[in-house]
Amino acid sequence: MSAPAPRTGVWFIGARGSVATTAIAGCAALAAGLRPATGMVTETPPFADSGLPVPASLVFGGHDTADCPLPERAEALVAGGVLPHGLPAAIGRELATADAEIRPGGPLPDDTREDEELIAAFAADLTDFGHRNGLTRTVVINVASTEPVPDPGGRRLPASSLYAAAALRAGCPHVNFTPSTGLRAPALRGAVAACGLPHAGRDGKTGQTLLRSVLAPMFAQRALPVRAWSGTNLLGGGDGAALADPGAAAAKNAGKERVLADTLGAAPEGRVHIDDVPALGDWKTAWDHIAFDGFLGARMVLQTTWQGCDSALAAPLVLDLARLVARAHERGLTGPLPQLGFYFKDPDGGPAALFEQYEALLAFAGTLRGER
Numbered sequence: 001m002s003a004p005a006p007r008t009g010v011w012f013i014g015a016r017g018s019v020a021t022t023a024i025a026g027c028a029a030l031a032a033g034l035r036p037a038t039g040m041v042t043e044t045p046p047f048a049d050s051g052l053p054v055p056a057s058l059v060f061g062g063h064d065t066a067d068c069p070l071p072e073r074a075e076a077l078v079a080g081g082v083l084p085h086g087l088p089a090a091i092g093r094e095l096a097t098a099d100a101e102i103r104p105g106g107p108l109p110d111d112t113r114e115d116e117e118l119i120a121a122f123a124a125d126l127t128d129f130g131h132r133n134g135l136t137r138t139v140v141i142n143v144a145s146t147e148p149v150p151d152p153g154g155r156r157l158p159a160s161s162l163y164a165a166a167a168l169r170a171g172c173p174h175v176n177f178t179p180s181t182g183l184r185a186p187a188l189r190g191a192v193a194a195c196g197l198p199h200a201g202r203d204g205k206t207g208q209t210l211l212r213s214v215l216a217p218m219f220a221q222r223a224l225p226v227r228a229w230s231g232t233n234l235l236g237g238g239d240g241a242a243l244a245d246p247g248a249a250a251a252k253n254a255g256k257e258r259v260l261a262d263t264l265g266a267a268p269e270g271r272v273h274i275d276d277v278p279a280l281g282d283w284k285t286a287w288d289h290i291a292f293d294g295f296l297g298a299r300m301v302l303q304t305t306w307q308g309c310d311s312a313l314a315a316p317l318v319l320d321l322a323r324l325v326a327r328a329h330e331r332g333l334t335g336p337l338p339q340l341g342f343y344f345k346d347p348d349g350g351p352a353a354l355f356e357q358y359e360a361l362l363a364f365a366g367t368l369r370g371e372r
Contacts, residue, residue, distance in 0.1 A: 007135050011140045021073045032091065052324065061098065062102050071095045071099065118162050118166075199325075213352060216352075257271075
């Protein structure tokens with residue numbers, strides 16, 4: 001008899017949120033042949049023989065401070081137009097199985113545990129998850145709500161960094177799909193350098209910034225000076241509520257503005273404004289107003305409108321990253337992975353333009369195949 005196929009764990013921080021629920025539901029639908037892999041770059045031909053774990057081999061769990069079961073969360077996403085009607089019922093067993101692997105997160109307001117106790121508890125959850133499910137490895141992915149920028153003089157690590165430290169302690173590769181601090185906390189610098197694990201981040205590039213990373217190189221390459229670039233985001237759901245906090249919004253906007261500065265050489269005038277509109281749920285509208293100069297000083301303007309569902313945009317990218325980082329770990333790669341900058345607003349180095357990032361990603365697929 002042939003040996004059972006190896007299984008890979010995917011541990012979500014924010015496991016009952018919209019992005020994680022959409023990713024878990026989408027992976028189950030894909031594995032069952034119910035839906036195509038729309039938006040998953042790793043399911044395109046250049047990655048066919050890169051040794052990535054197949055969707056059916058992924059086992060999900062996670063931490064969350066919320067207690068709404070995944071099947072109920074999935075039904076709410078159906079009502080919001082994110083998931084197709086009938087899907088939660090068709091994959092009910094898979095949702096219930098993943099929900100049973102979600103452990104309480106923290107720290108909650110009344111949590112008296114110190115950082116070390118929390119890190120140890122989170123790491124124990126990860127180790128137990130791997131042992132019980134017979135996993136070859138587990139990739140930890142932060143998809144929780146954005147944190148405010150931490151106080152440099154603060155005594156405690158932010159929650160994202162507690163989870164990240166736990167991932168390192170449990171020997172798990174880490175992906176930060178949020179603008180939160182995660183592995184970039186100064187107190188974790190030594191542990192990150194010594195961990196011998198691959199990691200990637202920060203802040204997934206799903207909508208407005210994705211478009212900026214395409215348009216900004218166009219202006220630079222055509223020698224069209226950008227005088228001002230302003231933007232507005234209207235969004236609801238958990239992201240909208242979290243980003244109503246000025247500190248969290250500042251963390252989010254830093255990545256959006258960094259793409260322009262890196263590509264154009266300097267940040268143009270203008271800012272991004274984020275408005276919480278609860279009625280929009282998981283949907284968002286992003287406007288950009290770009291003022292630029294043409295030949296002989298002609299003043300011109302480009303305006304764009306992006307309307308989309310953040311969860312549906314993010315979920316396939318999260319599944320891509322889980323598979324790519326798991327394979328990188330299997331190949332013995334360590335440290336930051338700038339080759340995955342295609343997926344991030346604030347990557348670990350590498351080019352800023354989307355086309356160049358895509359070329360780097362294709363080269364990375366060759367690395368995963370064993371090519372030099």
